[in-house]
Amino acid sequence: MNVLEARAIKKSFGGVKALVDGNISCCKGEIVGLLGANGCGKTTFSRILMGMLNCDDGEILINGERVSFNSPMDAMQRGLAMVHQQLSLIPDMTVWENINIGNEPRSALGFIDTAACRQRARQVLERLCPEVDMERKVSELSPSEQQLVEIAKALSKDFNILILDEPTSALEQVQVNRLFDLLRQVKQQGATIIFISHRLGEVVEICDYVVVFRNGANVGTVDLLRDGQDEERIIALITGREEQAAIAKKHGAQQNGGGVRFAVKDLCMGKLRQISFALRRGEIVGIGGLQGQGQEELLLTLAGLLAPAERGSVLVDDIPLKLHHPSDAIRQGVVLVPGDRKKEGLFLNHSILMNMMYARFSLKGEWIIPFRKYRREAEEIMRALSIKAEGVDTELNTLSGGNQQKVVVGKWLPLNPKVLLLCDPAKGVDVQAKKELYELVARLAQQGTSILLYASDNEELVAACERVFVMYEGQIVEELQGAEVTEDNLVAASLRARTTPSTL
Amino acid sequence: MNFTAGLKRISRRPEFTSVVILLVIIFLNALLQKNFFATKVILTNLKTFTPLILISIGQAVIVLCGGIDLSVGSQVSLINVILATMMRDSIGDSLPVLLLALGAAVGMGAVNGFSAGYLNLPPMIATFATQAIFFGLALFVLPHPGGVIPRWAVEAFKWHVWLISTPLVVIVLAMLLWEYIRRRRLGQYIYAVGSSEEAAFANGINTRWVKLMSYMIGSFFVMLGAYAITLQAASGDARLGLSYPLTSIAAVVVGGISLQGGRGNVIGAVFGALVMNMVINLIYFANIPSEYQEFTKGFIIILALAMAVIYRRNGARRQTS
Incomplete structure (x- = not known):
């Protein structure tokens, strides 16, 4: 029986369809890779599984039983845990407080049992990242240490389904290896893991099979054990094109x-x-x-x-x-x-046009801002860089990561x-x-x-x-x-x- | 070396600046007010300081959770007029009134907390609006200053053995109550929601409920403050609480609690409230003509805020480099 099954999940934000047909089914003791281009809906999908968003349509089954989560609390009670891409750490709290948050051991009087909290934190940190000092505040840690704490927090929970959304993007190779060893152990103990990443090499290394999302729908599954580690095929599924998506060649x-x-x-x-x-x-x-x-x-x-x-x-x-x-x-x-x-490059709740205009404000400006000229310029850049959006007045929030990044570069071009x-x-x-x-x-x-x-x-x-x-x-x-x-x-x-x- | 290391650690605590400012201002007060350290003067001062201290504790809880309460003044007023118009000479007959005041306080906190937590209104404007509502209710109960507080209540507030007096006992109990909450899950969640609401939600914390609770707890402390001022004034006035939103928020900031939430300690708000009170004392004893008092008060509050904030900013820079 499938431990987790999601069928025909749909979700729209305003007019933007983030998910049209989100599907997945996983068995006990499997590591499933979830891949796809930015904006393909995999983060939205995992947030729905975790109860952080409500889906517009579709159903989720856990051990064959239909569930509906209204908050992460509900999902956690059914044995789900998640490593979030936008880390879910409380910056002003210490590492051990963060690892226990939402699930603190309590003494008979209802006080938080700090000794038990520290013990729990120590156990998981020793296995994953002994170098992290658990008495430090999270805001004082480096990005890679924060990422490790986020992972440690999820691992310290009682779960049978673990979702990891880009857990390795800030980690070094040694740390990745340690994480993978731990994940294999967790798998041995019978948990199901959904592993979301852009790093194809890692996905191929750790996963049993790979599910690919494109434009909000499940477009295919590659069984790595049976079909071999066919990276070309996965890339083709992600891009939807039969071409090799190598990055720019050296130029002369x-x-x-x-x-x-x-x-x-x-x-x-x-x-x-x-x-x-x-x-x-x-x-x-x-x-x-x-x-x-x-x-x-x-x-x-x-x-x-x-x-x-x-x-x-x-x-x-x-x-x-x-x-x-x-x-x-x-x-x-x-x-x-x-x-x-x-944080540093964009005003996410402003339009493409506004973001491109801000880039000029350091230059000696005109007395009156020539909006029409700037609009034309922005439209040209949008075309030249093939930024996918309705128009220059589209808010950046609704763009995918890749397109946002094009705006960051594009705003400097004029x-x-x-x-x-x-x-x-x-x-x-x-x-x-x-x-x-x-x-x-x-x-x-x-x-x-x-x-x-x-x-x-x-x-x-x-x-x-x-x-x-x-x-x-x-x-x-x-x-x-x-x-x-x-x-x-x-x-x-x-x-x-x-x-x-x-x-x- | 151990000593300097300890000193360094203490100086990094968020409430450290408020202690320094407090010492400076105690010194200035001692210069201006004769017998500042006499038992009788301390007792009088303590009594005058108690309302703001308790209200600032309430404000601190709300600010730590990422909110703000501009309605604390009107809450004080409403409790005050309820007590002044309804309390009776016999303790037994007054008991329902005390319960009514408690209900009103928790209810006002619930209204604020519901607006901020469940309706997701910006607390700055929501509590500004409820401020008007509570003030209106207070005027409805008592349109013109008046009313009486029975003798037994006034006497109870005056009780003291040497320095151990009712105000001091109430403040200590209030602090213990907060310590109790802080060591439970709710206390941690108040900090967590204040530090990062999104992250707290992702951790399975019911952030709406936590916000609601922070306002209700805050209002409870504000109610204690309202009792203190009512028993001192021994009469009712719907305009009694008007100055408290500004002074309590200033006390919280001077006390090292971040207005962004999640950072600081409630004890800092107590120090901050002491600073604010002594600033007002200072103006009184420096013989500043009454028409300049408001002006001077605002000016000194800005000065104290600037001292606290600039020191902390520099401290933060030193820590990172």
Whole structure:
């Protein structure tokens, strides 16, 4: 009998159909991969399973019995647990408080039994991530630690169905391996797991079979045990096209010997130490290394988002760049595509047009905003980047992640940026959108924009970059060029830095 | 080294700034008011300070849960006029009135909590509106100042043995009550909802119910404050509570409780309330002409807020770097 079965789930938000025919059925002790492009409805689907949203139509059966959940509480009582993509942690509470929340052991008098809470937290943390201090507040943890706590919280519950929505996007390889070991144990004990991810390699590694969603419907199932690990077929199902969705190929623009466009000398800021490098016109240069080695800080400093640099100079076309405020950078043509588009890049409840207009507000403006001109411009960009939306007045909330990301990049295009700083632009973006995004970046490079790209996924760096700087603890420790830029070399360089700390 | 480390940890507690400001303001008060540390003066001060302390505890609970209550003043007024018009000389006859006041308080909290939790109205405007409703009810009960409070009640409030007096006992009991709630699930959920409502919901917490409860608990403490001021004034006035929304919110902020919710301790609100009270004292004893008093009060409140907030912002920066 199926432990969990969902039939013909439908859900619309306003006029947008998020789910048309959401289907899944899983048996005891199975790990099911749920895949699909951004906006295909897999997160909506999992939120409905978890009782966080009500579906418009369709039915959910648990152990053959029809259920209807009105809140996550109902779902938890029926043995469901979930690792949320938008982490469900309470920032102002400690790790152990978070792990127990909603389900605290109580003493006879009704007080929360803090000793039992700590014990429960310790048990699960020891197995998943012994490096996390459970007395710390969640808001003080790094993104990967927060992700681990979110997972630990779900694992500490009594569940027989576990849903994981992109649990690995912030994790390093070692942490992923530990998680997978745990998931296999959980599976052995008879629980059913639904694993949602964009990382195909991981899905193939851990799952028994894969369900693919496209445009809000279940479009196919690939049994990995029976049919073998057919990645091509899964990609074809996701994109709906029979083509290989590889990201942009290397282009030849940087070979034509453009002059130096962007030079950073001896930059120090917070944990960044003596960063020096130069970008040529139209060059795409990557920043690699383990996560959290100062890559994001470097990009934010260069974009003027952090307090002025302590030391060092930055030159754009030989003109010194002051970095007191983001507007300084934007006026000189240095623009940023931030890592967290929802927090730093976009106004989600405003229209595409408004978002594109805000990008100009740092420039010397007109007395009266020429709305009509900007509207035309926005419409052109929408067409050029094939942003899928009804029109420029569509609110960004209703767009999929990939299309939102195109708006973040697109809003800078009318300014003809000289330097484009990309901070993990393809994080949480599906294969198709990723490909289009890197094509756009390559096109900009051909027009002479220099590009500095940080990506947590080495594959992207290898595909897009001619040179890659490897960072470790706030310094550039190695530079790979041309044929040296391979995934193996990148991993090796990141780890080498760790074993032999630089003497600087 | 252990000492400095301990000092550092204490200085990071959210209510730390309020203690520092409190010490400064106690010093200033001691300069201006003779015998500031005499038992009799302390007792008098304590009595005057009690209403705001209790109301600020109530406000703190609501703010910790991510809400705000602009109607605390009218709640005080309504309780006040109910007591002043209905209480009787015999304790037995007054008991139903006390129950009525309790019902009114919890009911007002429920109205606010229902608007904020179940109707999802922005609390800033919802409680601003209920403020008018409660004020209107108070005027309906007692259009012109008047009414009497029986002697036994006034005497009960005056009871004291050395520094141990009714106001002090009530404040301590109120704090213990909050401590009791805080150590139960509800207390944790109030913090959780205040810190991130969405995350709390995802964890299976009934966020609407928690918000409702926060307003009801808050109103209960406000009712205690209303009792304190009524027994002091010994008469009824529908305009009695007008100043409390501003001062209680200021006390909460000075006390290190984040207006975004989820961060801070209720004890901070007590310190904050003491600061606010002594600011008002200061104006009184500095012989500032009455027409300038409101102006000065507002000015000093801004100053105290700025001190607290700027210190905390710098502290946060030091912590991250």
